[in-house]
Amino acid sequence: MKLSLILGVLLISSVAGSIYYIDYLNDQIAILKGNQIVLETEIEKQNESIQNYLAEQKNQQAQLNQLEADKQEAMKDVNRLRKTFARHDLDELALAKPALLQSKVNKASNRVMTTLEKISNPNQFDEAPSSN
Numbered sequence: 001m002k003l004s005l006i007l008g009v010l011l012i013s014s015v016a017g018s019i020y021y022i023d024y025l026n027d028q029i030a031i032l033k034g035n036q037i038v039l040e041t042e043i044e045k046q047n048e049s050i051q052n053y054l055a056e057q058k059n060q061q062a063q064l065n066q067l068e069a070d071k072q073e074a075m076k077d078v079n080r081l082r083k084t085f086a087r088h089d090l091d092e093l094a095l096a097k098p099a100l101l102q103s104k105v106n107k108a109s110n111r112v113m114t115t116l117e118k119i120s121n122p123n124q125f126d127e128a129p130s131s132n
Helices: 001-087 090-096 100-122
Strands: none
Touching: 001 090
């Protein structure tokens, strides 16, 4: 009788301990599932952020390539103009034919001034006044 009582108490305490441990494990599983959901959403956000960053980098690289191409084209123009001016002795030409050089310089100066006035006119974007 004592033995069966002791075994009964041990059985009940084992079952109670097992129920408590299983309940504890279920709570841990629920917490871990919640953490997994949070981590998955954060990973999705990070992946989107990475994709946006990569797209922005690709766009910036394309812009840099375009600027480099424009720079190369401008350098070709500069080199072409340098070669042109290197072939001509403008001092000698100015002394030999001052009227010819003066008319060309005046025409070019007028063209530059006209262009400068057009692009620096503060009223160029004003709308025409409407009559009501």
